Amino acid sequence: MSLYCGITRRRKSFWCCRLLSTYVTKTRYLSELKEDDDACKKAQQTGAFYLFHNLAPLLQKSEHQYLAPQHSLLASLQKPEMETELKGSFIGLRKALFQLNVKDASLLSTAQALLRWHDAHQFCSRSGQPTKKNVAGSKRVCPSNKIIYYPQMTPVVITLVSDGTRCLLARQSSFPKGMYSALAGFCDIGESLEEAVRREVAEEVGLEVERLQYSASQHWPFPNGALMIACHATVKPGQTEIQMNLRELEAAAWFSHDEVATALRKDNPSYQQQNGAFPFWLPPKLAIAHQLIKEWVEKPTCSILPA
Numbered sequence: 323m324s325l326y327c328g329i330t331r332r333r334k335s336f337w338c339c340r341l342l343s344t345y346v347t348k349t350r351y352l353s354e355l356k357e358d359d360d361a362c363k364k365a366q367q368t369g370a371f372y373l374f375h376n377l378a379p380l381l382q383k384s385e386h387q388y389l390a391p392q393h394s395l396l397a398s399l400q401k402p403e404m405e406t407e408l409k410g411s412f413i414g415l416r417k418a419l420f421q422l423n424v425k426d427a428s429l430l431s432t433a434q435a436l437l438r439w440h441d442a443h444q445f446c447s448r449s450g451q452p453t454k455k456n457v458a459g460s461k462r463v464c465p466s467n468k469i470i471y472y473p474q475m476t477p478v479v480i481t482l483v484s485d486g487t488r489c490l491l492a493r494q495s496s497f498p499k500g501m502y503s504a505l506a507g508f509c510d511i512g513e514s515l516e517e518a519v520r521r522e523v524a525e526e527v528g529l530e531v532e533r534l535q536y537s538a539s540q541h542w543p544f545p546n547g548a549l550m551i552a553c554h555a556t557v558k559p560g561q562t563e564i565q566m567n568l569r570e571l572e573a574a575a576w577f578s579h580d581e582v583a584t585a586l587r588k589d590n591p592s593y594q595q596q597n598g599a600f601p602f603w604l605p606p607k608l609a610i611a612h613q614l615i616k617e618w619v620e621k622p623t624c625s626i627l628p629a
């Protein structure tokens with residue numbers, strides 16, 4: 323789409339005409355919908371919707387995956403009628419997330435986080451009065467004092483610690499049996515990303531991080547929606563003895579490159595006990611922990627940066 327934009331340079335104004343990319347056009351349109359209730363109402367007439375009931379999306383089961391159908395504006399129906407009419411059922415996101423395609427998983431996670439935030443911010447924490455949502459759902463306003471509340475995310479650091487040849491994986495008692503992951507923890511208020519990584523690694527396994535490198539980030543819907551910030555880190559040479567924090571972890575250990583590479587190749591981990599023990603397996607592909615571990619397996623030196 324061709325758009326005109328006005329720019330000013332050295333006190334001389336002139337107009338230029340350039341083609342905006344599809345991404346820029348879409349982004350600006352979405353930004354307009356957040357601020358303009360009328361434009362948003364208009365968009366809703368032709369928009370496509372995912373349906374939720376008690377934070378569970380309406381999904382259709384197909385072989386080994388779930389499909390997330392989109393719908394136009396519907397007449398108001400009761401839950402059972404809705405499920406029959408649309409040939410699906412409302413299923414908890416925790417159960418379905420790993421059997422959805424990446425695009426649906428991402429959009430449904432975002433939608434659920436937003437719905438949960440609205441549900442928890444019905445009242446102004448200053449006046450106690452009910453807050454009012456705008457049409458797009460991008461904010462809530464207290465009519466009595468005009469305070470605007472915007473949806474919030476909780477930053478969480480997730481760190482794959484390496485000693486140069488091995489990587490450190492751990493498990494909490496709440497993890498599925500046999501699954502190990504990188505170390506994760508909520509950022510404290512006032513902390514930088516680097517400080518949060520250093521503190522979490524020290525708290526959970528008693529080690530001091532020497533160097534760290536940012537890898538990627540991901541929105542994670544559990545338990546209440548977090549921004550996962552993933553890093554590789556190395557510990558000081560010769561300081562690799564794990565002092566596990568038993569309040570947070572059930573197990574933590576160093577794993578060799580071969581052990582991790584083998585576990586990563588298992589597409590369908592066995593959750594069944596074998597000879598009294600649960601086999602070692604890693605988080606599924608969609609989790610950023612999986613990406614961190616894969617990066618390390620493909621390039622074990624990725625966390626070793628020059629001083």
Ligand SMILES: NC(=O)C1=CN([C@@H]2O[C@H](COP(=O)(O)OP(=O)(O)OC[C@H]3O[C@@H](n4cnc5c(N)ncnc54)[C@H](O)[C@@H]3O)[C@@H](O)[C@H]2O)C=CC1
Pocket residue numbers: 476478480503504506507508509542544545548550570605609610611612
């Ligand atoms: N996407 C991924 O690949 C992975 C995601 N995770 C996520 O990372 C998150 C954080 O990991 P944990 O080891 O549980 O964190 P953690 O190591 O910070 O321990 C959790 C404890 O921290 C305290 N805490 C401090 N701030 C908190 C806050 N804002 N919200 C909740 N609790 C807070 C609570 O006492 C809680 O029990 C988990 O919710 C988990 O879902 C964990 C591993 C992999």
Ligand SMILES: [Mg+2]
Pocket residue numbers: 505506507526570
């Ligand atoms: Mg933790």
